[in-house]
Amino acid sequence: MDLKIHVSKKNFYWIKWSKIIFCSVLIGFVVGLVTLMFKNLVEEYEHILFSKAQSTKVMFFVLPLMGLGLIYCLRLFVFHNRKNKGISEVLEAVHFKKKLPAYKIPSHFFNGFLTVIFGGATGIEVSTVVATAAMGDLASKKEPIFKKYKKEFMGAAVATGISILFCSPLAGFFFSYENIKKQNSNVFWISHAIGVSIAVLLMFLFDVQPLFELHFLPKIWHLQALPYFFIISLLAGIYGVYMTKIVLFSKQKFPFKNMPVLQFVTASILIGSILFVFPHLYGDGYHTLKSFTSPQTILTFSTGLLMVLVLIKPWITGITLAGGGDGGVFAPSIFGGACLGLMIGIIVKTYFYDDVVLINFVIMGIALTVSATLHAPFTAVFLTCGIFNNYSLILPLLIFVFVSFIVSKKIYPFTVYSISLQKQKR
Incomplete structure (x- = not known):
């Protein structure tokens, strides 16, 4: 009888960890690829529209109006007049066990894209954080066993996205730990390690370059x-x-x-x-x-x-x-x-x-x-x-x-x- 209980526990832990690892890998690849596409699209179209504005100065007035107008129309007719609140939404979901609805994924990606390319003086980092956290939240709902580890999956998704944006897996890891939720569980370490490792793999495969290329590289400081x-x-x-x-x-x-x-x-x-x-x-x-x-x-x-x-x-x-x-x-x-x-x-x-x-x-x-x-x-x-x-x-x-x-x-x-x-x- 003891042997059966022992075997069933072993099977339970094997199934549990295999599912956690599989989900972490899936989150890493999906979040990494989506973030990479988002980053490249914003960089490309921001450059195009900024060049237009530089050559025709009146566009500095027209472009922000277009961007904020489109965001308002999307919020009114597509996202049921629900405003985005930024990283505060993620913190509330983590600390107060609130839901991070799936619509936050397209909402933040679309709104972040429109804000930055049309001249809004923010960035895509916060949009990426909330959208990727929503992906992690969504993944945690797919299996009953995952609900317990919602915070870990959300953090791993955020860590992967930040790693891609700044070409730094350590930045992704520490951002999740310092800003989202300080955790010390085995699931936290494993899910985050998998997420940032996949981010590194994708950066290598797609030859992702650092945000700023130094044309003169000081080797020492005085x-x-x-x-x-x-x-x-x-x-x-x-x-x-x-x-x-x-x-x-x-x-x-x-x-x-x-x-x-x-x-x-x-x-x-x-x-x-x-x-x-x-x-x-x-x-x-x-x-x-x-x-x-x-x-x-x-x-x-x-x-x-x-x-x-x-x-x-x-x-x-x-x-x-x-x-x-x-x-x-x-x-x-x-x-x-x-x-x-x-x-x-x-x-x-x-x-x-x-x-x-x-x-x-x-x-x-x-x-x-x-x-x-x-x-x-x-x-x-x-x-x-x-x-x-x-x-x-x-x-x-x-x-x-x-x-x-x-x-x-x-x-x-x-x-x-x-x-x-x-x-x-x-």
């Missing part, structure tokens, strides 16, 4: 730069709070909340006005950051222009979201951090220490700002190293991301995403 890195970490901590506060303020105080058509038209006019003067902010802004990676173009940016871009970026992001655009502060943190880092680097190079390497300041600015804005220091380190495919600054990054993180959290203990979670807990 000890003399450490005090300046510390200054950037303090400023990035403050800037992370500034971005969070401005985005929340813009979303909450934007007029015409009960008149959605007037709301997205007003938002489109404001976005178009800003883009007309500062086209650097179009879409995710990565086209501007690519100029930072070349020694011929990095010095064409003045400190005055960089300061304006740093200050305006949270406002145009908040306006985009208030007008119905999809996204969050992921890409804006990368953009704002890069501009902040370069601005400090140029000031240091001009007045204090001529031998600084400006691209190092850009890299530090991105990591420290992402850490401050998302409250995710390890995600910030490996995300930044992944998008540049450069780990030469790993040591100072691992030190100073915690400075910006602590400064940010001491000033304001919430992120754009966790604030709604905290309100519900009350």
